[in-house]
Amino acid sequence: MSEPWEDEEEGAIKKFMFINRKAPYGTIYALESLEVVLISAAFDQDVSLVFSDDGVFQLKKDQDPESIGMKNFSRTYRALEGYDVEKLYVDKESMEERGLTEDDLLVDVEMLSKEELGNLMNEQDVVLSF
């Protein structure tokens, strides 16, 4: 039995990079980015995520936004592995400026310098900024 997703032509896989630079909740960017990431992953694309500047706060452990009337979408980052989205990169310098270490994050990430992130960016077919 053939399913819709199996009918997709092989070889149509592109490298998508999502660059997240905004803190969660204050603006809608973080949540919107996550939705697009989930959709592109459902179409079997090669997805990588970068968290830089205030975007590193999206991955902070212990978020509890009920008191401000928002959904706790930080839990959804932990579902990404199940969507085969496993390339998560974080800008080391942004973490340090904000007093964060890898232990403060709710998923496993790779810490990179801005230079290394720039090189990764050059390898992409599509770069989307949020």
Place this chain on the structure above:
Amino acid sequence: MAMLHIVNKSAFGNATLNSCIKTATQGSSILLIEDAVYAAMGNTSMADIVKEAMNKASISVLGPDLAARGMDQSKVIEGISVIGYDGFVDIVAETDNVQSWL
């Protein structure tokens, strides 16, 4: 005239809090809400600037916005008061004027 400055932008990569601190005069209040609450933490590159500002202004931070973002209240810079929505209302009522740094 006691003035309340409300800041809602993250202090990292955005000059709003810096401008606010430079503008605030002796005896004024600064309230950090939404994405500005990260600047209240004791271990960031903004901490020294915020501590310096406490010499002239009383600084407070909105607790529910800290909790939403997973930031630990006990790690807020000493001397900054963590307030709730009721405290927010009190400060607004106590001050003569409000400047929102949008």
Place this chain on the structure above:
Amino acid sequence: MPIEVNGKTLETDEEGYLADLNDWEPAVAEVMAKLEDCELTDEHWEIINYLREYYEEYQIAPAVRVLTKAVGKKMGKDKGNSKYLYGLFPYGPGKQACKYAGLPKPTGCV
């Protein structure tokens, strides 16, 4: 179109998904299934309950591919395949099972 469950009227969207996740109780699934001439068995409930656990943990309804893989991991290969899941939920395990479980429509599901 609102549905009647245990004497209460619950709001749904135009596709029949529950408007408020908190309104869910097992009877909601029974009522929704009856509307689509589907008899819920223990096998259906196993998937519905798993979807509710998944949502609780990750705050999203999983895409079908993700659900299939996760079911396979948890309940074994004979259940973690689309034939089994479509057999239980012919309208699509994503759409139909998520609806019965009171979840929103899966992200990326057209």
